Amino acid sequence: xxxxxxxxxxxxxxxxxxxxxxxxxxxxxxxxxxxxxxxxxxxxxxxxxxxxxxxxxxxxxxxxxxxxxxxxxxxxxxxxxxxxxxxxxxxxxxxxxxxxxxxxxxxxxxxxxxxxxxxxxxxxxxxxxxxxxxxxxxxxxxxxxxxxxxxxxxxxxxxxxxxxxxxxxxxxxxxxxxxxxxxxxxxxxxxxxxxxxxxxxxxxxxxxxxxxxxxxxxxxxxxxxxxx
Numbered sequence: 767x768x769x770x771x772x773x774x775x776x777x778x779x780x781x782x783x784x785x786x787x788x789x790x791x792x793x794x795x796x797x798x799x800x801x802x803x804x805x806x807x808x809x810x811x812x813x814x815x816x817x818x819x820x821x822x823x824x825x826x827x828x829x830x831x832x833x834x835x836x837x838x839x840x841x842x843x844x845x846x847x848x849x850x851x852x853x854x855x856x857x858x859x860x861x862x863x864x865x866x867x868x869x870x871x872x873x874x875x876x877x878x879x880x881x882x883x884x885x886x887x888x889x890x891x892x893x894x895x896x897x898x899x900x901x902x903x904x905x906x907x908x909x910x911x912x913x914x915x916x917x918x919x920x921x922x923x924x925x926x927x928x929x930x931x932x933x934x935x936x937x938x939x940x941x942x943x944x945x946x947x948x949x950x951x952x953x954x955x956x957x958x959x960x961x962x963x964x965x966x967x968x969x970x971x972x973x974x975x976x977x978x979x980x981x982x983x984x985x986x987x988x989x990x991x992x993x994x
Contacts, residue, residue: 795841797885798992803956804917805831806927806968806984813983815856816960818948827856828977830927830970832919833886833989834910840881848874849908850886851919853970856951860895864902866972867891868921871905879905889993893951902972915941917963917986928967929984944985957988 807813807829809822821827830853838845851868858864869882883903904924911918917929931941941961949956963986968979 795843795881796992796994797838797840797845797881798990799833799835799838799845799885800990801836801838801988802834802912802986803831803989804912804919804927804929804963804984804986805829806929806965806979807982808977808979809983811932811964811981811983812962813985816944816947816949816985818950821857825857828979829854829856830919830925830968832910832917832927833890834912840878840885843877843881845878845881848878848882849910849919850882851908851921851925852886852891853925853972853975854891854894854896858894863894863896864900864975865891865894865896866902866904866975868904868906868908868925870908872907874905885991885993890952890955890991904972917984924972925970926967927965927984929963929965929986931961931963931986952989955989955991959987961986 808827809815815821815827830851833850833852835845835848838848849870853866855863867883867886869879874882887901906921906924909920915931917931919925919927934940934942941963944960944962946958947956947960963984965979965982965984968982968984970977
């Protein structure tokens with residue numbers, strides 16, 4: 767009995783120490799993520815925020831941003847194929863701002879979930895300076911579709927973002943684009959060229975936050991973030 771109890775205690779201590787070492791190693795890891803980004807927002811199509819001017823609706827710019835990672839790592843842990851959605855108000859002051867994160871529960875392991883949350887909460891969205899009590903994190907199934915002219919993300923019962931890119935009149939085989947954008951947030955991390963679109967559907971509901979921005983602005987581009 768004593769011998770058995772000794773093994774149980776040793777096993778518990780080993781498990782705790784292993785978890786501590788794993789967390790410590792993860793927290794200090796270098797990381798990088800790159801892939802495709804698309805977004806729907808409050809503004810009418812052609813979002814003036816991208817030109818450094820005021821949003822079209824009540825000087826407010828709320829966004830649902832989808833980060834689909836093509837290639838990524840956090841230390842030795844791969845983040846390839848993972849998706850994170852960040853939803854916030856770009857124009858809110860820090861004392862009033864909030865963030866909702868969705869991380870794909872179907873594809874991410876526990877280690878990957880911790881890594882993704884660290885990257886996006888503490889680095890990618892750190893500009894918002896949102897207090898912990900106004901950050902919502904949900905691990906839920908995320909469905910993403912991406913083709914040349916169509917971008918879609920769905921979190922059942924919470925978010926549906928369906929963007930159609932706008933065909934240019936000069937060359938109908940290319941989308942209307944903003945080249946060499948003027949946008950302070952993620953200025954270096956986003957590609958200089960944005961493919962402009964229109965959100966056929968953009969609906970969101972999470973606790974007290976809710977909107978319907980069908981028919982408003984959307985765009986798609988590439989992203990690359992890295993840190994130590």
